[in-house]
Amino acid sequence: MGGGPAGASLGAYLAGAGVRVALFDSGSKPDLVVGESLVPAVVGFLRKLGIEEEVASYSTLKPGATFTMPRNQEEMHFRFDEVRKAQITYSYNVPRDRLDASIRDAAVRAGAALFSERARVERAGQGDRVRLSDDTLEQTGGFLTEQPDLVVDASGRSRSISRLLDLPTEAGPRRDTALHAHMEGVELSREGHVHSSILERGWSWRIPLPGRVSVGIVIPSEFLATFGDTLEAQYDAYLRYDPVARGWSEHAKRITQVFKYTNYQLRSVRGVGPNWALVGDAFGFIDPVFSSGMLVGLDSAFELSRVVLDGSEHAFARYERHVLRHLGNWYHAVGHFYDGRLFTLFRVGNFMRQTLLGGLMEPHFLTHLPRVFTGEATHRRYSVGLLNFMCEYGLARNDPAELAVR
Numbered sequence: 001m002g003g004g005p006a007g008a009s010l011g012a013y014l015a016g017a018g019v020r021v022a023l024f025d026s027g028s029k030p031d032l033v034v035g036e037s038l039v040p041a042v043v044g045f046l047r048k049l050g051i052e053e054e055v056a057s058y059s060t061l062k063p064g065a066t067f068t069m070p071r072n073q074e075e076m077h078f079r080f081d082e083v084r085k086a087q088i089t090y091s092y093n094v095p096r097d098r099l100d101a102s103i104r105d106a107a108v109r110a111g112a113a114l115f116s117e118r119a120r121v122e123r124a125g126q127g128d129r130v131r132l133s134d135d136t137l138e139q140t141g142g143f144l145t146e147q148p149d150l151v152v153d154a155s156g157r158s159r160s161i162s163r164l165l166d167l168p169t170e171a172g173p174r175r176d177t178a179l180h181a182h183m184e185g186v187e188l189s190r191e192g193h194v195h196s197s198i199l200e201r202g203w204s205w206r207i208p209l210p211g212r213v214s215v216g217i218v219i220p221s222e223f224l225a226t227f228g229d230t231l232e233a234q235y236d237a238y239l240r241y242d243p244v245a246r247g248w249s250e251h252a253k254r255i256t257q258v259f260k261y262t263n264y265q266l267r268s269v270r271g272v273g274p275n276w277a278l279v280g281d282a283f284g285f286i287d288p289v290f291s292s293g294m295l296v297g298l299d300s301a302f303e304l305s306r307v308v309l310d311g312s313e314h315a316f317a318r319y320e321r322h323v324l325r326h327l328g329n330w331y332h333a334v335g336h337f338y339d340g341r342l343f344t345l346f347r348v349g350n351f352m353r354q355t356l357l358g359g360l361m362e363p364h365f366l367t368h369l370p371r372v373f374t375g376e377a378t379h380r381r382y383s384v385g386l387l388n389f390m391c392e393y394g395l396a397r398n399d400p401a402e403l404a405v406r
């Protein structure tokens with residue numbers, strides 16, 4: 001259920017391995033979809049799907065990320081080809097409608113049957129088994145004549161199965177609103193880089209796409225509401241109000257309407273049931289800041305495909321643990337961004353590398369810490385543990401609150 005990146009890539013892997021797959025996609029999406037900036041580890045999945053060249057043809061090459069720090073507006077540039085032991089040294093910024101279409105086409109080429117319909121799921125009996133509604137089966141025109149062995153919820157933020165079964169969830173701590181639009185004439189300091197700037201309240205993203213820049217502002221909801229009655233009024237007024245945002249948007253022009261996202265920090269504490277599984281955002285989403293969503297979606301789809309082919313209960317339990325750990329690792333990394341520990345660590349690191357001990361330790365840190373953010377080491381206990389340890393104990397008595405996102 002759901003032909004976004006998670007559902008469609010799962011469909012591609014399974015159909016390619018000979019499984020009979022019905023892929024439903026309701027097509028109900030806003031004109032602009034967030035998820036345009038990809039971390040390098042996503043490129044591995046584009047290769048597995050055989051679509052990297054196609055995606056490259058309509059995307060912007062993304063060689064790194066630039067962060068503007070709070071208070072003094074110091075810029076921190078992070079190039080993927082400078083990451084020690086990196087296996088993938090670049091990524092892409094993508095128009096999401098085209099990327100989604102490329103993945104769906106890959107699923108169809110692999111043999112999945114695509115139905116441009118909304119699938120409906122119901123409880124089957126008293127327990128937590130589910131079934132597709134009769135009209136959903138009918139919509140397949142005879143492709144599904146009986147209930148499938150497994151129903152996968154890839155419905156994104158619709159979270160169809162979680163809502164149906166009222167599965168427990170964990171919400172993140174932030175109460176932000178993200179407003180998103182495309183603009184022309186936005187200033188960027190590094191070509192192709194995703195730019196994230198800490199603003200007076202909240203933060204912003206700038207994602208260079210072919211011919212335009214995706215600009216998002218992520219602001220505490222109650223504060224944003226004071227900037228106007230419509231989304232467009234709030235977006236335009238906030239860009240004019242904030243001194244950092246004004247600096248790069250002064251000569252820019254918004255060329256689309258504005259789209260809004262709220263309450264997105266949400267993950268289910270369960271990911272599998274007797275005849276169902278969750279994948280992608282339907283399982284959980286942490287936060288936009290490090291562009292982790294597409295990676296979690298594509299990675300969970302790949303893992304789930306292996307588990308389905310294995311078929312054992314044990315394998316499904318392993319899948320659930322894998323995704324919960326992946327989401328949990330991003331959760332902590334994102335927390336270090338908002339509470340100022342990550343920026344503090346970066347500043348301490350700049351100072352420490354000039355000392356003898358710091359110079360000796362630097363290659364070790366540079367092997368592990370950046371790769372958590374490129375997605376290559378977000379599953380590695382040691383790398384994630386080292387990041388968490390350093391953010392807790394490596395701040396040399398500096399107060400991280402000074403660099404926190406307010």
Ligand SMILES: Cc1cc2nc3c(=O)[nH]c(=O)nc-3n(C[C@H](O)[C@H](O)[C@H](O)COP(=O)(O)OP(=O)(O)OC[C@H]3O[C@@H](n4cnc5c(N)ncnc54)[C@H](O)[C@@H]3O)c2cc1C
Nearest residue numbers: 002004005006026035037119155156178280281288293294
């Ligand atoms: C503000 C914000 C910014 C973000 N920025 C980034 C970023 O820069 N980089 C990044 O990697 N991630 C980002 N993300 C996350 C990213 O957008 C998602 O993680 C990603 O889209 C998840 O893919 P998915 O396939 O799970 O779900 P979706 O992309 O939401 O796809 C779900 C699909 O299911 C369909 N559907 C829903 N219900 C049904 C149904 N009942 N039957 C049939 N079809 C159905 C929908 O129409 C849709 O096509 C951002 C998220 C937010 C909130």
